[in-house]
Amino acid sequence: MRQKVRKCLLLISFLLFPITIWYFSPYLIINAAMEHIINGSFIVFCLMLVLSMFFGRAWCGYFCPAGGLQECAMRVNDNPAKQKNRDKIKYVIWTVWIIAVISSFICGKNDVRINPFYMTDHGISVSGITNYVVYYAVIMLLVIPSIIHGRRAACHYICWMAPFMVIGSTVGRWLHLPQLHVEAETENCVKCGLCNKACSMGLDVREMVQANSISKNTECIQCGACVDGCPKKALKYKWTWKR
Template sequence: MSVHRFRKFTLSMAMLLFPVTIWYFSPYLIFMAAMEHIINGSFITFTLMFILGMFFGRLWCGFFCPTGGMSECFESFSPKNPKQGFRNYLKYGIWFIWISGIIVCHIFGKGDYSIQPFFMTDHGISISNIYSYIIYYGIIILFLIPAIIHGKRANCHYICWMAPFMILGYRFGKFLHLPQIKIKTKKENCISCRQCEKSCPMSINISEEISKGEIKTAECILCGECISSCKNKVLDCRITNK
């Protein structure tokens, strides 16, 4: 199985399992748990995203994210490339305000600390009643609207509350000189066909990144689509601490 097909398979499975796993990515449930000094499933998930991000960057986004799978399905509605620039920093503002709120909840919360991965889930399944589906479909709409208006994976660029964990983890891992997965480039092999940019689900200007020796933008999700589409072996995925 090629990397492309494997990636589509894992994203599809993650999307289909979203009704089961949605609370483990919940930006709201973590507030409720914090008020009771509970380390819940989403707290554990976001912590793991930061830790694994030190080595794998945003690989999660490219292969295993359920909302990423939705975003790529929504491309058929609006395949255009979203505008890059200041909008890409919106997610950091959202993340900062959200994290600040969680810290405040922990400060003013009550009770002894405990670890409950299945906090407010029925047998570990997120969507276990009819009312929960209202939230589930609300999130689908939340991700569908930006995709229709702005284009491919607009949610990942602009509003995703999970991406900063991996981005900050990756930068911290780089600071510690940990071995990391990176996409390296060979400028001399590039013929500027831009096939890599056409295949990139994150609409990255890869031609610009090639001159840097590696794809350095925080928007790269290490999906490998650019590598698969390049016939001149300009791009290569490596594990390095440089």
């Protein structure tokens, strides 16, 4: 039941993407920074950073429109995406982008002001034909890697939002804040591999269960698919950390 609700939320989020896309834009935040404007995407990225201290990457698992699109793409390619060094690409992208944002703000003009609806039409992102060109270009950018490489490949390789939540969840863990995460009870595991088949990120959950390291994996999006798919209840959601 939980996974049906989760997938329904992701689908709704994706259907609303034409309205919300500018609030996740890595470009508009740079454009706004040049004018010393704190825009909608700046606010959203800050919220992701702060909330991930308590919820990890649950945004990715339950509400991200790009995640909803990529889970639809699993019907075409359900193979796990290759990871290891490829996962680091997004951190290179993020670092260059953040430097660009900071540089734009430093070089910007005018007094600092807040405009959450910057470059939107009464809060709606895609309101004209030209905007749809950008919208569908973003859709292609997100869906093509998943079709070619497998489960949520864009999340693994190019997502500019994921590092905010990785940083936030890591800080939350260091501070021992209550944080939603998955923990394993290794003694209950029978190595059936159903958790691997269920994982929407294509992670090797079985190996992490044996190593008791799943709660520290930065690619886990707390979707709970492995929790719900485990017949022996070897995986559980937790809020507090083991001492």
